[in-house]
Amino acid sequence: MFERLVGFVREIYQTDTFIPLHEPRFAGNEKRYLNDVIDSTFVSSVGPYVSEFEHKIAEYCGAKHAVATVNGTAALHIALLLAGVGPGDEVVTQAVTFIATCNAIHYCGAESVFIDVDSATLGLSPAALAAFLEQHGERRDGGVYNKSSGKRIAACLPMHTFGHPCDMAGLLKVCGDYGIAVVEDAAEALGSRLGDRHCGTFGKLGVLSFNGNKIITTGGGGMILTDDDELARQAKHLTTTAKLAHAWKFEHDRIGYNYRMPNLNAALGLAQLEQLPQFVAAKRELAGRYLAWGEANGAEIFQEPAGAHANYWLNAVLLDDLTARDALLEYANNHGVMTRPLWELMPDLPMYRHCQTDGLENSRRLAERLVNIPSSVVL
Numbered sequence: 001m002f003e004r005l006v007g008f009v010r011e012i013y014q015t016d017t018f019i020p021l022h023e024p025r026f027a028g029n030e031k032r033y034l035n036d037v038i039d040s041t042f043v044s045s046v047g048p049y050v051s052e053f054e055h056k057i058a059e060y061c062g063a064k065h066a067v068a069t070v071n072g073t074a075a076l077h078i079a080l081l082l083a084g085v086g087p088g089d090e091v092v093t094q095a096v097t098f099i100a101t102c103n104a105i106h107y108c109g110a111e112s113v114f115i116d117v118d119s120a121t122l123g124l125s126p127a128a129l130a131a132f133l134e135q136h137g138e139r140r141d142g143g144v145y146n147k148s149s150g151k152r153i154a155a156c157l158p159m160h161t162f163g164h165p166c167d168m169a170g171l172l173k174v175c176g177d178y179g180i181a182v183v184e185d186a187a188e189a190l191g192s193r194l195g196d197r198h199c200g201t202f203g204k205l206g207v208l209s210f211n212g213n214k215i216i217t218t219g220g221g222g223m224i225l226t227d228d229d230e231l232a233r234q235a236k237h238l239t240t241t242a243k244l245a246h247a248w249k250f251e252h253d254r255i256g257y258n259y260r261m262p263n264l265n266a267a268l269g270l271a272q273l274e275q276l277p278q279f280v281a282a283k284r285e286l287a288g289r290y291l292a293w294g295e296a297n298g299a300e301i302f303q304e305p306a307g308a309h310a311n312y313w314l315n316a317v318l319l320d321d322l323t324a325r326d327a328l329l330e331y332a333n334n335h336g337v338m339t340r341p342l343w344e345l346m347p348d349l350p351m352y353r354h355c356q357t358d359g360l361e362n363s364r365r366l367a368e369r370l371v372n373i374p375s376s377v378v379l
């Protein structure tokens, strides 16, 4: 099966050379806009492309506001602060995620609590979350507290893995019952929807990333999405050193952050965004080819959950067990076809080993079986 899969990937990408997992594609107005920025001299944190990019992303996602940041991790940090996460708090999140998710939680002085994912979505499981809160949650002083740690559970941070939407209806129901704020890590999910709603617009705040490996890139960049006017205003303020608008005075009213996206990056992002519908269509078509190949070859390719329209940022094949997983990783990587396992589960990393978890049954099973396969846009 491994040889056939590697052969099929080579057939898709039509090359005998190295095939990366995900490479960016620049086939639109990138050079034009970048030259325009350089000619204007406004390459840094002031310039018209930033607001234009924010406006176009908000429109595409159906969010009222979008605030651009220097990267997705910074966007997560600010979104969590604005959701009210602070020192001594806890945030419930999933064990299956990229490190940025829980790093941002800990930048706020809070601790992560790692809950299991659903095998059907690869995202935070509403049932596992409800079970955890049932057992450990205690409502008091207008909040929810974790009986075992004594800490306040300030927010819930689900992540849309590989662009596959979490069960947001289920998560919003559980979090609504407990009055827990939801912040979505939609870093991998630009172009993914549930019904007609875009990922990142279900919670109080949502976050996107435009890192070089994401579906569109600004080099490095991120975005905070929200429908709340006041939160959007604060997001802009906090990411721009909390400077008060004035013709010439340097006045700041709190300790802010230099998290603003430069105009240069926004110009690249705007050109990329113009091609996003085409990228999503191409990636869905590629996923369709992998799924058909899987069916014909008795291999399990991960398919989007029911009701979802995923961007299929990264495709995944599910092997029988850890031995088969490692055999595929060895074979494909040795044959110039880049493949990667799931991230190490967050609570298995030294700095998060002390964090509370539930059983993580599905997370551990997925970590043993899942391999990401090349998923760059093919046109």
Ligand SMILES: *Cc1c(COP(=O)(O)O)cnc(C)c1O
Pocket: 071, 072, 073, 074, 097, 098, 100, 101, 159, 185, 187, 188, 209, 210, 211, 221, 222
């Ligand atoms: C890419 C990514 C981020 C943000 O990463 P940056 O490189 O800081 O833009 C956050 N969470 C997840 C799950 C990601 O994949």
